[in-house]
Amino acid sequence: MSGLKLFNTKGGVTEVAPRLAEAEADVQDLVEGHMQTMLGVRFLASEYSTGPAHGGRIDSLGIDENGAPVIVEYKRGTDAGVINQGLFYIAWLLDHRDTFRHLVRDRLGAHAAAQVLWSAPRLICVAGDFTRYDIHAVREHRHAIDLVRYRYFGSEHVGLETVASFLGRATGVGVGSRNRATARTQRIAAGDGGMAELAMALDEVLLGLGEDLTKVTNQTYTAYRRMQNYACLVPPKKAKLLVYLKADPATVDLVPGFARDVTGLGHHGTGDLELTLQTERDLERAAGYFRESYALA
Secondary structure (H helix, E strand, O other): OOOEEEEEEEEEOOOOOOOOOOHEEEEEEEEHHHHHHOOOEEEEEEEEOOOOOOOOEEEEEEEEOOOEEEEEEOOOOOOOOOHHHHHHHHHHHHHHHHHHHHHHHHHOOHHHHHHHOOOOOOEEEEEEOOOOHHHHHHHHOOEEEEEEEEEOOOOEEEEEEEEEEEEEOOOOOOHHHHHHHHHHHHHHHOOOHHHHHHHHHHHHHOOOOOOOOEEOOOOOOOEEEEEEEEEEEEEEOEEEEEEEEEHHHHHHOOOOOOOOOOOOOOOOOOOEEEEOOOOOOHHHHHEEEEEEEHHHO
């Protein structure tokens, strides 16, 4: 996995050699059985037929934590056709929105079906490896695409690595579009004058944590995402910014008025740790919380 080595430290140090799956179906079965944990996507259907006219079968269909439709395609090793195959299904999906909404309604209920975010449908390709041409194609294409490399380590561990991630030219913001991202965040914050500058600084900090970041905005929050959301910013109110993080509240310092455990409490965005930012000093204090959440996503 891009030079990553895993060692067993019991009774000395022994390298655990990485390996590919015996069959593509092994990877598909594992991911589908634990899709929300592994990809941040709620599973909807496996081997979904696109009908006799289209003549295809989607490996996995799901919906991510921001409400975006997700197609997941799997390959055991390296396959130059995996991206084009997935985009073939994305085109079908965009032409059959009612079909997808009905599927979501049947599996997750009417509320989830009403919240589908069509501005950013995603393709996730899970494969043994990708070529440099695949990575270039992802960054040039207009759709949201994630390339995820897998490896098995021994009989008990599997690793996933995001090789490339781009939110798409027509639908949102990737790491190459940060000026537009900052401008949008500034507009969101403009309703509360004192928060505009702080929101811009927060945007820079969250997008500056790594090169594998994307960002998506819906009606209620802006999500900063690796494979999964690591931070969600809701529109400012009462001269403060509320940010929700993936970090586990049980593992961090909960400071009254600054960091709060909101597990089980309803709020916009995803994450159980709420940070309240009112000043630049608060933003500095939040840096460690941001890094922990980013590492978990």
